[in-house]
Amino acid sequence: MKALLTAILLTVLCANSYAETEKNVGRQRVNIDFDWLFYLGDDAEAKQSSFADQNWRKLDLPHDWSIEGEYQQDNPAGYRGGFLPTGIAWYRKHLQWDERWRDKHVEIEFDGVYMNSEVYINGHLLGKRPYGYIGFVYDLSQYLKPGDNVISVRVDHSKAPSGRWYTGSGIYRHVWLTTKAKVHIPYSGTWVRSENVSETQADLMVTTEISNRLAQAQQVMLSTEVIDDSGQIVALLTTPVALPAGVTKSTEQKFTIKNPKLWSVDQAKLYTVRSKISQNQRLLDNVDTSTGIRNIEISAARGFVLNGKPLILQGAGMHHDAGPVGSAVPDDVLRGRLIKLKAMGVNAIRTTHNPFAPEFYQMADEMGFVVMNEAFDGWWTPKAKFDYGLYFDKWWQRDLEDFIKRDRNHPSVVMWSIGNEVPKYTSEQQKRIKTFVEQLDSTRAITQGRGYAGGHLDIAGFNGHGEYLNAMPDFHQEYPNLPAIGTEMTHTMHTRGVYRSKTRYRTRDNPAPWEVQNNEKKWQALKPSVYPLADFTETEVFPEANIKYGSSFDNSVVRMPIREEIRLARDLPYLLGTFRWTAFDYIGESFGWPARTANFGVLDLAGFPKGVYYLYQSQWAKAPMVHLDPHWTHPGKAGIEIPVVVYSNQYSVELLLNGHSLGEKIMTDEMQLLWKVPYQSGTLTAIAKNANGKVIVKDIVQTAGKATGLAIKADKTMISANRRDVVHLEIDIVDDKGVMLPSANNLVTINIEGPGRLIGVENGDILDLAPHKVPTRKAFMGKVLALVQATDQSGDIEVTISAASLTSQHITIVAH
Structure with missing residues (x-):
């Protein structure tokens, strides 16, 4: 029992992102987010260790200086970046000499710096990385000295817009300091994948890289344990490894796991693969890799199959920012957002349009989300004036390799997306990128946002072009053996607490900046191919709503309403599922000044649900629910018929106004129930029942009085x-x-x-x-x-x- 408790404790410690391993045993990995010095501006001397920084601002990471600024119409990021400032800034961190560093390999890990970072140690340039979304590592060993050591980071986000959405600016993810032996497992040096998976047995393949940074050849032992979620060691292998001087060598081990605990969206069972490098019974290095055992099959005939069972991907796209914290998202805020999506019934997330922070993937593993993991927005041709396209040719292979190797152990990652609405690319370019990914990981399917059918992709990706009438059946007729996925389906626009009784289409009623010119002509061309939606009323009941706000009903669309999206994913086997655009409102890609976003989310910038959140919940979540809209405080509308919409996953719903029944209706494939209720103040109650007439759940809204x-x-x-x-x-x-x-x-x-x-x-x-x-x-x-x-x-x-x-x-x- 004592051994079991020790194993459980070790597993818990390793799951804690900020836990330091036991001192002087193997590696020590510590978080160094605290007490950085910051200066908004440029000073070429700031890289020198002797630079006087005592008057700089002290802060903790993650940090995003753009979100600290003011929204201004003339900020160069413009509507793409939400009108927030950019610029150049420096960060400095003082590290005092630690005796544990002597004769060791010491490296600093940045999980993400936006963008064009230059990192120095005591005035020595360690390297530059233009891409702001992938982590990187530098070796500090030869530059560390007794006394004060200074890490200086220059962040150049002076040219904007650098993205088509709000990017943030600065060291906006965590930073780590890792100390290990000269013979060690390098950064992202383990690769775990499962094969031949069934409920009775699974093969676990583990490839471990070992680097020898010494001038002499070394003989070491690689010991790998597989530990289940209860802390039990279920498999163990020890392999001798001969390492020539200055060489990194890969060793593959195969484990057979009996009666594996399979990872799924409902039972997110995880294993820990513990890798130990020892020499003469002395531990040199140790790494814990969290992983899961699952089997995925994808086909046009059966769709997405997880562990032998078809799974409709009920997904949403997300950007990496989180409202008031910008792109510097604390772990608690990120987890809170994912909890809300899980409650909505979301089981799949697309990282749009870039790699997310490492902790996101661990949370997805633990909470049971499948992830479409996206590497880039575009490729060689810039989509925003100063975006990554300017650097793509030189850097894409380095960044893509770091991305794939970082995330390929996560069971939540079920497919790679290599781009999004990529302009002016050739079939050969697509093939080149796909082949490169397959060399690093051949276990996952590859797709692309708005990936063209007939190309080199395993799955055809559909953005807005998949939302037109008959788009999906027409695709399937032409490519009957190619599965598809709604990489951005559907686009709808909503504002919490705002309602409209007449249907609104973006192009017709509130055009985006790129649609403003000749929008009536564009609407007439678009109209025959969009889904027709009937108005609730002939005359708008809520004319007071600002035109920039969307409706919280499912009647504020671009091309397709939410209910059609859900039907398509449910009814078409070759359509694996959809990733609605978007889960949360995100800063940028706005309607133009003074809007800082375009309210695509089903949750707003504060994370508060909008009305259609509950439409998805009624179709996607399992817990009994009923929700009615709108609120019931409508001064000046006495006697006017108010459209009341109810969502539920129960058999029927009865609506009561001030205790008087307005009738009971059975839920149908329309996915919503509609009453037109002459307004009078009081209490509106929706009572949801099962097929036997038993009351299961209620929702109540009341007329509010004076604010007190x-x-x-x-x-x-x-x-x-x-x-x-x-x-x-x-x-x-x-x-x-x-x-x-x-x-x-x-x-x-x-x-x-x-x-x-x-x-x-x-x-x-x-x-x-x-x-x-x-x-x-x-x-x-x-x-x-x-x-x-x-x-x-x-x-x-x-x-x-x-x-x-x-x-x-x-x-x-x-x-x-």
Whole structure:
């Protein structure tokens, strides 16, 4: 029992991204995010260790300086970058000599720097990397010296726009310092994959690279353990390895796992592969690799099959930014976003259009998401004036190799995407990139956002062109043996708390910047090929809504409504599934000034769900649910028929107004129930029942009175004093009965006392250009989000929320 507890403890420690392994045993990998120095500007002398940096700002990583700036129309990033600033900046980190470094290999790992980074150690240039989305490693060993050692990083994001969306600026992901023996496993030096998988047996193949940085040949032992999720060692192999001087050598081991615990979206079972390098019974290096055992089959006949069972990919595209924190996303914020997607019924995520942070993939492994892992937006031809296309020819192979080797152990990663809507590429270029990927990993299918059928792809990718009437059946008729996936399907546009009773099409009613010119002509050309959607009413019931806001009903579309997307994925076997555009609103690609985004998400910039979130949930999630829209506070609309839409995964729904039944309706393939209810204030109730008439779940909305106070909902009230943990505070403007006022826009103030700090405020309003790092924010549709992060001090964090003429609210968060 003692051995079992020790194994479990080791597994838990290795799962903790910030845990340091036991000192002087094998490798030590420590996080060095804290206490960096920052200067927004350029100074060529900042690379020198003797440079005077005592007046620079001290901060912790991850850090994004763009999100700290002001939204301005003339910022060079423009509508693509959400009108936020870019520029050049320097970071410096002082490392004091550690005796553990003597005669060791010491390297620094950056998980992501946007962009054009130059890294120096004590004035020596270690290297440059233009791509802002993939991590990289530098060897510090020969430059470290007793005393003070200075890491200096220049980040050049002066030329913008450098992307078609908000990119952020700076060292916006984690940084690590790893110390290991001169004979060691290099960065991304293990490759684990499963073969011949069944419920009774599976083969686990493990390839381990070992580097000998010594001038003499070495004889070592490679010991590899396979540990299950209970901490039990289920397989072990030890192999002698002869290493010539200065050589990196790969060794392959094969394990047979009896009765494997298979990884799936519902049971995300993980194994740890523990690799140890020893010499004369002395441990030189050790690496833990988290992985999973699963089998994937993809075909036009059966679709996507996971462990022998067909799985419809219920997916969403995501960008890497997260509202008020920009691209510097704390782990708690990222996990919170994924939890909301899981509750919605999402089982698949597309990383658009670049590699994500390493912790995202570990979370996907643990939570049971399958991932379309995307390497690039475009290739040799730039799509934004100063994007990666300018560097692609020189760097794509280096970056792609680092990307594939970094992520190929993750069971969540089920396919590679090599590009997105790539302009002016040739068939030969596509083949060249695909072949390169296959040399690194031949176990996964390869696709491309808007990948053309008849090319070299394993799966045809469909973006907006897959949303036209009959697009998918026409494709299948021409290519009956080629599976397809909706890489961006469908595009719809919604704003939380905003509703329209008449259908809206983007091109016709609110054209994007590239559609504005001649939009009526473009609409007439487009109209015959888009899905027709009937209006709820002849006259718009909600004419007060700003034209820049979408409707929270499924009637605010580009080409195809959500319900058609769900039907296609459900009914067409050759369509593996869809990745709706998008999961969350993201900064950039906006409608133009003053909009900072284009509200494609089913959750807004604050992470608050919009109405159609619940449409997806009713079709994708298993937990019983019912949801009705809109809210029931409509002053000035007495007697006007309000369209009431209900989503549910139950057999039928009865609607009541002030206790009087408005009828019961059976859920159909229309996926929504519609009542037209003459408005009167009071209580609207949706009662969902099963086929036997038993009440399963209810949803209630009430008319709000006068605003009198505030309500706070925290996702947790106890955190660690680790400078990382984050509390999400959902703040509502409420009446004296606690009912939220859906149109409230009061200015809210957040006051924090004690060991906590405010790292961001947001309300989800795409037209609100207020800064994110201040303690005030106007409510939008009655709500505000505040993010509070721990410091390194324990104690009570006292948060007081106030607004003029409203009763203040208080909450205590305990940091320990």
